[in-house]
Amino acid sequence: MTNINQIKMQNPQLQYNQTTKATPFQAQQKFANTLKDALSKVNEAQNISDQKTIALAKGETLDLHDVMITSQKAGVLLRTTVEVQSKAIDAYKEMMRMQV
Known part of the structure; x- marks a missing residue:
C-alpha cells in the first residue's frame, strides 16, 4: 500500500467523492x-x-535535550511554512503572467 493510500485511510475527510x-x-x-x-x-x-527555553534559563528544568529537540522541531516547522509561502507566491506570480 502506498503512503498516499495510508494517509487517505487515516484521514477519511481526504477521500474524494x-x-x-x-x-x-x-x-x-x-x-x-x-x-x-x-x-x-x-x-x-x-x-x-x-x-x-525560558524554563531552562530560569533553572526550572534541566532537560536540555528536550528543550533543544522542541526548538529544532519549531524551527523546521517555521522553515517549512516559509518555503510553502514562497512557493505559493511564486505560483501566484506565474499565474498572473499567463496570457488568457
Whole structure:
C-alpha cells in the first residue's frame, strides 16, 4: 500500500467523492481553514519552544535535550511554512503572467 493510500485511510475527510463537487467558495474556505490550522500549529510549536527555553534559563528544568529537540522541531516547522509561502507566491506570480 502506498503512503498516499495510508494517509487517505487515516484521514477519511481526504477521500474524494466524485458525486459531490465543491463550489469555488467551499474550496476556498477549505483551503483557508487548512492554512489557518497549519499556521496555528506552527505558532503553538513556537510558543512551546519559547516556554521550555525560558524554563531552562530560569533553572526550572534541566532537560536540555528536550528543550533543544522542541526548538529544532519549531524551527523546521517555521522553515517549512516559509518555503510553502514562497512557493505559493511564486505560483501566484506565474499565474498572473499567463496570457488568457
